[in-house]
Amino acid sequence: VIYYLKKNEFTNALKALHDISELVEIYGDKIKEYDYYQALVHSKLNHSTLAIYFGYKALKIFQDTSNIYRILHAKTIIAIHLIRTGEYKAAETILLEMLDDAELMQNESEAARTLHNLGFLYESQKKQVKALDYYYKSLQLKQKHTQIYSLTLRNIAQIFLELQEFEKVVEILKEELLVFENKENTEYVKLNVLYLQALGKEESLIHYLIHHGLPIMKKNNQLEEALEYVEKIAFYYKESNLPLSNEYLRISNNILKSLLHNREYNE
Numbered sequence: 679v680i681y682y683l684k685k686n687e688f689t690n691a692l693k694a695l696h697d698i699s700e701l702v703e704i705y706g707d708k709i710k711e712y713d714y715y716q717a718l719v720h721s722k723l724n725h726s727t728l729a730i731y732f733g734y735k736a737l738k739i740f741q742d743t744s745n746i747y748r749i750l751h752a753k754t755i756i757a758i759h760l761i762r763t764g765e766y767k768a769a770e771t772i773l774l775e776m777l778d779d780a781e782l783m784q785n786e787s788e789a790a791r792t793l794h795n796l797g798f799l800y801e802s803q804k805k806q807v808k809a810l811d812y813y814y815k816s817l818q819l820k821q822k823h824t825q826i827y828s829l830t831l832r833n834i835a836q837i838f839l840e841l842q843e844f845e846k847v848v849e850i851l852k853e854e855l856l857v858f859e860n861k862e863n864t865e866y867v868k869l870n871v872l873y874l875q876a877l878g879k880e881e882s883l884i885h886y887l888i889h890h891g892l893p894i895m896k897k898n899n900q901l902e903e904a905l906e907y908v909e910k911i912a913f914y915y916k917e918s919n920l921p922l923s924n925e926y927l928r929i930s931n932n933i934l935k936s937l938l939h940n941r942e943y944n945e
Contacts, residue, residue: 679715686899688722695719697705697782714748717755724902726759733759750776750788761799790819794830806837813837823857828865835872847876865897867891870909884914889902896933904918 682691695716698893702712713745717732733756740748753772760769773796780788793816820827831854838846851873860916871891874883887907895904912926 679719683715683719683722686722688719691715691719692723706876707868710743710745711736711748714752717752721755721759722775724762726762729759730756730763746783747788750779754791756799757795761795761802766799766803770796771816772943773799786819790816790826791817794826797830797833798852801833801837806841810834823854825865828854828858828869832865832869832872835869835876839872847872851876861890862894864894864900864903867894868903880914884911887911901933901937905930905937908933 679692679694682688682694695712698712702709713732714736717729717736718850720728720732733752737749737752740752741821753776757769757772757776760766760772772815773792777789777792777796780792793812797809797812797816799809800806800812815828817827817830817834820830832852835847835851836846838850851869855866855869855873858869860866870886871883874886892904892907892911894908895901907924908930912923912930915923915926
């Protein structure tokens with residue numbers, strides 16, 4: 679299961695969990711993390727109801743065994759999917775408790791993660807000023823130019839883009855893009871797409887999506903981003919090149935089918 683998770687092969691990870699389910703029924707008292715990995719895999723597949731269900735099952739086990747770090751990990755999964763299902767108050771209660779725990783433990787990495795997720799909570803509620811406050815607090819606890827730093831920076835840039843504060847987006851992303859060594863990294867692609875959008879260079883953006891953004895996202899099985907990019911391309915060519923636009927709409931439809939059926943996209 680861990681092998682498939684590292685390779686982002688979440689459907690295969692789910693199959694592996696199913697294959698060992700009978701063993702878990704027999705040796706459940708010795709296999710403490712099965713429900714946690716069920717929650718994690720369903721989380722990666724955006725199965726919010728199942729992620730929450732298994733998250734709570736895992737939480738109970740970790741609380742019984744006083745596994746502090748896994749308690750925080752299970753709560754993180756639960757909170758994220760409570761946000762995605764619109765149960766904001768419940769998510770806020772969990773996250774604020776987690777922040778208190780992380781600060782009590784003097785654990786900066788857990789505090790940074792929880793502050794980021796509080797930012798995500800308030801961003802989901804369109805409370806953009808409050809979201810930015812928590813994202814910036816999270817950023818201060820993270821090492822610059824790391825994957826987790828870039829993730830929070832991207833969310834900040836996304837809010838400023840929605841607020842049409844394009845100069846701020848360019849300002850905060852320019853340095854990060856310059857120091858990124860791996861231009862094939864999916865996080866680099868996401869940041870660069872926001873950067874090109876902020877610059878207002880639509881033709882450059884579409885060229886980048888066709889030749890870099892879309893292929894990289896498909897290669898890494900990041901289908902939600904691939905779907906977003908292919909729809910941008912289809913819309914761009916709608917007036918000037920209808921056959922090409924229709925071809926990208928066909929690709930969009932196939933990606934959507936893969937998402938709906940939890941299949942890897944192959945084309």
